[in-house]
Amino acid sequence: MSDNRQGVASSSGCEYGETNHALKFLICPKASKFMSKKAFIEYQGKEYSEEQVTNEAKAYRSFMESRRSIREFSDRPVPREVIEDIIMTASSAPSGANKQPWTFCAVSSADIKHKIREAAEKEEYENYHHRMSDDWLKDLEPLGTDEHKEFLDIAPWLIIVMRKTFEIEEGNRKNVYYVNESVGIATGFLISAIHNAGLVTLTHTPSPMGFLSKILDRPKNEKAFLLLPVGYPAEGAKVPDISKKTLNEVSEWY
């Protein structure tokens, strides 16, 4: 810690400190023994007028409303750098205690993609022919899906999102918190980044997805969360004509 720190006492008994490097510290002598002294940095946010905020919200709404799940892909290549940026956008997501309990497995190997397709189609055959209830199959009808998953071979990339049920640091087991919530949010960021790059994806769940851990040789603390093919849409790709709920249906105001 810098020698130039100047402390200012607050009514809570905590002390705000500042260094000549503009780092801010909050030091609370009565705080839990687990709370260490941590550096704070100034938040670098944009400053918008109310009009700009209104316009930005509308523009982003319209941009995100144009996203659709795509099941027909082109084999047009996508550079690895694009996938790296998309993954890092996802990994900037909030997570319980900032544990970032995820691994994004990016697959472009034709051989591995094909192994994944074969295993996924096996599970999906069971799902569509034996495991799904009549109600479930009826709900899927408008989407026109079945056990065939050609896109797993065709899309240039598959991203398999793994959730970490615990961390392993130097051989020791470490806790993680709110794993499903955290990985769900990160996947939302991932989907938004894919859409923003002008690419398309599908949130795919060929459950049970244990075969993904085996094919990708993942450690025992990782479980497959979702599988997302990423690429360009096939020429003339079609999407189901479905609608979204209205603001009234999805919100309550207090």
Ligand SMILES: Cc1cc2nc3c(=O)[nH]c(=O)nc-3n(C[C@H](O)[C@H](O)[C@H](O)COP(=O)(O)O)c2cc1C
């Ligand atoms: C958790 C989750 C699992 C999904 N699993 C599948 C899947 O296995 N196969 C599929 O074709 N679509 C799957 N979908 C995509 C949905 O069917 C799709 O998001 C929904 O029909 C709405 O369409 P839209 O994404 O174009 O708005 C899944 C979506 C979510 C959020």
